[in-house]
Amino acid sequence: MNNTMDSISTDLKLKLPWFKVRYIQMGLLFFLMGLTYGIRTVLSVAIVAMTDSTTSSNSQIPTFNWKHTGVILSSFYWSYALLQFFAGPIAQKFSPKWILTASMVVNAASCLLIPVTSVYFGSGGVMTCRIVQGIAQGFIIPLVPNMLGKWAPTEERSWINTTVYSGCSFGTIISMPITGYLSSSWLGWPASFYVFGGLGLIWCIFWVFLSADSPATHKRISMEERKFIESSLGQEIEQLDMKVPWRAIFTSRPYWAIIMGAIGEAWGSTFLISEIPTYLSKVTDIDIEKNSLYSSAPYVVAAVMTVIYGPLADYLILKRVTTRKISRQIFHGAGAFFPAAALIWLAYEESRLGIAILLIMAISLNGAMFCGYNVNHIDISPRYSGVLFGISNGIGQTLAILAPMLVEFIVYGEDDKSLWRTMFIIAAVIYAATAVFFIINLSAERQWWDASVLKSDIEIQSKSLEEAEKLS
DSSP states (O other): OHHHHHHHHHHHHHTOOSOOHHHHHHHHHHHHHHHHHHHHHHHHHHHHHHTOTTSSSOTTSOOOOOSOHHHHHHHHHHHHHHHHHHHHHHHHHSOHHHHHHHHHHHHHHHHHHHHHHHHHHHHHHHHHHHHHHHHHHHHHHHHHHHHHHHHSOGGGHHHHHHHHHHHHHHHHHHHHHHHHHHHHSSSOTHHHHHHHHHHHHHHHHHHHHHOOSSGGGOSSOOHHHHHHHHHHHTGGGTTOOOOOOHHHHHTOHHHHHHHHHHHHHHHHHHHHHHHHHHHHHHTSOOOHHHHHHHHHHHHHHHHHHHHHHHHHHHHHHHTTSSOHHHHHHHHHHHHHHHHHHHHHHHTTOOSHHHHHHHHHHHHHHHGGGGGTHHHHHHHHOSTTHHHHHHHHHHHHHHHHTHHHHHHHHHOSSTTOHHHHHHHHHHHHHHHHHHHHHHHHHOOOSOOTTOHHHHHHHHHHHHHHHHHHHHHO
């Protein structure tokens, strides 16, 4: 049966025109992730300038005497984590395209408002905007795998997935140095919020006119490409209104493996994005322009490496060098164990060059996890991948809230490297422990509770019987 479906997909693929609509969707989602993370990380660098009057060459730029910056940074995750649980189920009922549009409008608008609210309402105003951003991004992140589950053919799943998620690194790459440069210039830190908020609104225009919920609803897709994608995914059943099998999902060991993988990735990435600029500023005494370059350099390498991981994973599976399961284990393990080792080394490293190299190792290798737990959502349940991602990412981000808050508690002296050392070791242990659980318990097969498997199998079998009857 699988050989028949593979041959159909191959035949259709050969007939596709050069222009492929699914790659347009991939590009739009790439920039969505880039702007989402860009808007998220602006404050991580800007807050250094917002609390230091010597940063900008313009003395008229407002600064603030905020002590609990860790709480301000963590406020984003209070709402972001909670919304993850609801976004997936909502996407099952309503159009993901328009939910993403509304979410980015709110996300961008709240970014634009931070300079004004900080002046008139202080840290409370900034935290309010960040909470609103968390609500908006709480819808964006779970809906991306929902879209990928409908647009990425099985044969291209890993590389399309990693290309889209490399946008996370891309957004951080452009956000940190641009924010550092603007913060030290005459324009000051407010300009960085205006730039990224404006870019978010521009993206919405392209998204509205070029995107669609699925190949079946896209007005400009060729029939050949649509059939290729749908036959690859068995997607004819996607329009069925079926209830989410909650009990089966929460008693699924492979799904709990994904949740543990999400916890490790969320804690590590949140800690690195939120706290590394402060660490570089307070411990290594690097000025804000160099700080932003040091902070963003690892994400340049990460963006390149993340694009490599996906095609490599697909190639190894296609050539049968590894099974899909072993591929997920290898890439997730590399994305967790190597960063864990780098963080432990970083805890004791003294030189600036050594710190830069170790940060590059930790952040760029972390991207391999996108070919592990992340794409595994679609492996086990193409139909409910958005729901699954919302829950796993929600749990991961809920616990990741503790990262900046734990820094606030443990690192009571921000220039004390011995206190930071404790945080690096905690992050390393979480990386490693969650990866071990994922590697032992994961599955790369569609689970029985994924309705699309059962329904598509029934339809295929029915068609085969009908054809056999006609021949007889």
